[in-house]
Amino acid sequence: MTRTYWAAVTAVVLALLFAAGAVTVAAGNGNEDGGRGGSPASRTPAEDSADAGFARDMSVHHQQAVEMSFIVRDRTKNEEVRRxxxxxxxxxxxxxxxxxGWLDLWGLPKVSAGEPMAWMTKPGSDGGHGGHGSHGTHEVRDGSLMPGMATRTDLAKLRAADGxxxxxxxxxxxxxxxxxGVTMAQGCADRCEVAVERSLAQGMVDAQESEIALMADLLKARGAAPRP
Known part of the structure; x- marks a missing residue:
């Protein structure tokens, strides 16, 4: 069995487990408020909610990260970068x-007809705007649908590069x-109502900030720096 196979199996199992947990939280009996101290999350999220918007948009954002990672794996022999x-x-x-998996169990579409990132303009679930501002504006260009996403031109350059x-x-x-991704995940941590989804989003913030620091060190070791 390949590592890719087991990664796919793990993804399916975790999707089912975490999705079930999300639905349990969202379908509370009215005595739970997800830790926000506000109105209880007594039903599954609406299609235009921050919970659904984040799940849809971050799924697209993550897919590109996976794509870029598989590209570089085949373009370098450096074990540190490949790892x-x-x-x-x-x-x-x-x-x-x-x-x-959450979107499936919520009975919501995986693709929205609306603008990407529209959910980021909604107030935070505590009634405010989260404390990180409104990040709903993003110029879509050359395939870059959301903040930080590479363009088609960027991906073509990565596929053509070596070593x-x-x-x-x-x-x-x-x-x-x-x-x-950190901007988007923090937006969910500020706005999402489903506790397990907020927890996942905060975990993304912490992990990706740590990887940003690691990548700065790897770039420095190669006499380079992040893009300004």
Whole structure:
């Protein structure tokens, strides 16, 4: 069995377990408020809720991280970068499976006809705007649908690169990708109502900030720096 096979199996199992937990929280009996101290989450999230919007948009965001990680794995022999790429691909594939599983169990579409990131303009679930501002505006260009996402041109350059050049380009693209992901995950931590989803989002913030620091060190070791 390949590592890719087991990663896929793990993603499915975790998606089912975490999705079930999310539905249990969302379908509380009115005595639970998800830790917010506000109105109880007595039903599954609405289609235009922050919970659904985050699950949809971050699934797309994660898919590109997985794609870039598999590209660089085949473009370099450096074990340190390949290990980082595998860890990112495995983690984000698993998280994507969880979020898509939630949307399935909530009976909500995985693709929205609305604008990406529209959920980020909604007030935080505590009645405020979270404390990180409104990040709902994003210029969609050349395939970059959300903050930090690489463009089609960026991906073409990564596919054409080799060795150290591919490593530097990947680390720069993934650093920007993670920074955008942190913004989105913090938005869910501020706005989402389902406790297990907020917990996942906060975990993304913590893990991706740690990986941003690691990638800065890897770039420095290669005489490079993140994109300004």
């Amino acid at each position: 980082l790429a595998y860890d990112i691909a495995n983690t984000q594939a698993n998280q994507r499976g969880m979020m898509l 150290r050049q591919a490593e530097i380009l990947y680390l720069r693209l993934m650093t920007a990708h993670h920074k955008g």
